[in-house]
Amino acid sequence: MSWDPLEAGGGWGEIPAFVxxxxxxxxxxxxxxxxxxxxxxxxxxxxxxxxxxxVAGWKRYASGHCxxxxxxxxxxxxxVMFRADAQRLPTEPEEGMxxxxxxxxxxxxxxxxxxxxxxxxxxxxxxxxxxxxxxRLRSRLEAEGLLAPxxxxxxxRFPATVGVITSPSGAALHDILHVIERRAPWTRVLxxxxxxxxxxxxxxxxxxxxxxxSVRMADVLIIGRGGxxxxxxxxxxxxxxxxxxxxxxxxVVSAVGHEVDVTIADLVADVRAPTPSAAxxxxxxxxxxxxxxxxxxxxxxxxxxxxxxxxxxxxLTVLRDRLGETARAALRAREKRLEAAAGKLDxxxxxxxxxxxxxxxxxxxxxxxRTTRQFRPGAPVRLRVVDGRVDCTVDxxxxxxxxxxxxx
Amino acid sequence: MAGxxxxxxxxxxxxxxxxxxxxxxxxxxxxxxELEEALALFEEGIQHIRHARELLQRAELRVxxxxxxxxxGVVVQPFERGQD
Numbered sequence: 001m002s003w004d005p006l007e008a009g010g011g012w013g014e015i016p017a018f019v020x021x022x023x024x025x026x027x028x029x030x031x032x033x034x035x036x037x038x039x040x041x042x043x044x045x046x047x048x049x050x051x052x053x054x055v056a057g058w059k060r061y062a063s064g065h066c067x068x069x070x071x072x073x074x075x076x077x078x079x080v081m082f083r084a085d086a087q088r089l090p091t092e093p094e095e096g097m098x099x100x101x102x103x104x105x106x107x108x109x110x111x112x113x114x115x116x117x118x119x120x121x122x123x124x125x126x127x128x129x130x131x132x133x134x135x136r137l138r139s140r141l142e143a144e145g146l147l148a149p150x151x152x153x154x155x156x157r158f159p160a161t162v163g164v165i166t167s168p169s170g171a172a173l174h175d176i177l178h179v180i181e182r183r184a185p186w187t188r189v190l191x192x193x194x195x196x197x198x199x200x201x202x203x204x205x206x207x208x209x210x211x212x213x214s215v216r217m218a219d220v221l222i223i224g225r226g227g228x229x230x231x232x233x234x235x236x237x238x239x240x241x242x243x244x245x246x247x248x249x250x251x252v253v254s255a256v257g258h259e260v261d262v263t264i265a266d267l268v269a270d271v272r273a274p275t276p277s278a279a280x281x282x283x284x285x286x287x288x289x290x291x292x293x294x295x296x297x298x299x300x301x302x303x304x305x306x307x308x309x310x311x312x313x314x315x316l317t318v319l320r321d322r323l324g325e326t327a328r329a330a331l332r333a334r335e336k337r338l339e340a341a342a343g344k345l346d347x348x349x350x351x352x353x354x355x356x357x358x359x360x361x362x363x364x365x366x367x368x369x370r371t372t373r374q375f376r377p378g379a380p381v382r383l384r385v386v387d388g389r390v391d392c393t394v395d396x397x398x399x400x401x402x403x404x405x406x407x408x
Numbered sequence: 409m410a411g412x413x414x415x416x417x418x419x420x421x422x423x424x425x426x427x428x429x430x431x432x433x434x435x436x437x438x439x440x441x442e443l444e445e446a447l448a449l450f451e452e453g454i455q456h457i458r459h460a461r462e463l464l465q466r467a468e469l470r471v472x473x474x475x476x477x478x479x480x481g482v483v484v485q486p487f488e489r490g491q492d
Contacts, residue, residue, distance in 0.1 A: 160419040163474070177471060177489060186419055186466040191487050192474040211474060215482050219420070287464055290422075294460045297429050301457070304436035305450040312443045337447060366465055 039107040052100040055093045078115040091133030098124040146246045153251040153270045161188045163218030165208040168193040172226045172276035179280035196225035202238035209244035222279045224255030236263035255279035360384040372399040429456045
């Protein structure tokens with residue numbers, strides 16, 4: 001029916017020799033066979049290669065496969081990136097973006113299309129697709145107001161429970177526990193393990209954040225990991241993690257161990273710390289400093305009370321001289337209370353006792369050891385003396401005959 | 409492992425305790441209180457100091473693990489720390 005050079009010889013004058021020869025050829029190839037042959041030829045002769053160009057017509061289908069073209073000033077190459085590879089991309093490239101793609105040339109037999117099957121795609125320029133993904137998410141969150149400074153909440157000064165989300169195996173957890181133990185050992189740490197890199201890490205971290213949000217057991221949260229490459233830290237730039245942090249009912253401190261780049265998690269968190277250790281320092285108070293604060297308040301309380309008590313004594317002396325017997329009895333009761341309070345002033349200052357040469361023995365759990373029964377030969381004991389601590393070992397324990405009569 | 413921290417010496421209470429202590433000290437230092445009132449405040453102040461010191465002397469960090477349970481709830485269990 002249609003025009004065929006092999007059939008339409010008549011009207012064209014003499015049939016050329018090569019056409020004539022082909023006319024006598026025993027068979028014609030099928031389209032399928034030709035395409036298959038072309039495909040084998042392409043795939044067999046061209047190894048995987050990098051192709052640089054600009055992206056045109058990027059389209060992701062419901063299947064997850066992505067179709068686009070690479071082009072330069074004079075040519076265009078069809079490309080396909082299958083789902084397994086495309087889902088590793090931090091984001092989709094922009095139209096016209098300069099990229100390089102690693103792939104293999106092939107021919108799509110059904111359509112006869114010559115194309116590149118792309119396995120990896122990198123944006124050119126600083127950060128490439130990573131930078132683009134970061135900026136896209138940042139502007140989206142910014143537009144929603146999730147990065148606004150007025151959203152930042154202050155951290156509690158004395159958290160009873162600190163929630164920690166990180167890998168159970170990394171150095172980050174160890175560092176955090178170490179700092180909290182050194183500064184504020186009365187704190188309770190609630191640790192929720194999560195993967196911090198690789199497939200599923202974003203979902204893991206977000207799930208841990210939601211777990212803390214649902215149980216409300218922590219007063220403040222630390223989420224983070226130690227340092228790593230851009231790809232290692234990437235999970236902290238994932239939208240799921242950012243949104244889980246933004247939704248936290250308690251303040252969140254981000255602790256992603258990196259010096260240069262800020263992550264989306266850092267931007268959304270209430271406080272950004274450069275390392276897990278630094279996060280722990282921000283989250284718990286320094287026990288030694290708090291102890292000094294308490295000592296100062298105790299000294300001021302004692303001084304103020306002493307002043308009031310001595311003024312009270314003077315007042316009582318004056319009143320006693322003026323009053324009758326009933327009133328005097330009432331005054332004596334007051335006086336008694338005054339003296340009792342004065343006696344308590346000493347309680348304010350255990351340091352005064354230490355300064356006089358006394359020492360306080362503390363057990364392994366930090367409790368004061370008051371009787372011989374609390375000592376065991378060979379057990380470690382810490383002595384609190386006026387200017388520091390002395391670690392000792394119990395040699396032998398003797399109980400006074402008057403109290404017990406038994407030798408341990 | 410000790411059970412729940414006693415209510416007098418929790419970290420959460422420490423902040424309020426120190427704030428109250430500040431207020432008590434300031435009131436006593438103003439030196440314009442009736443003796444009865446001054447003594448009552450003083451005694452209260454001593455209690456706050458005692459409880460604050462108890463908390464600060466607690467030595468052992470408590471570390472627990474928060475895990476999602478099969479039934480959708482949560483499990484809190486002691487967490488074994490690796491050797492330092």
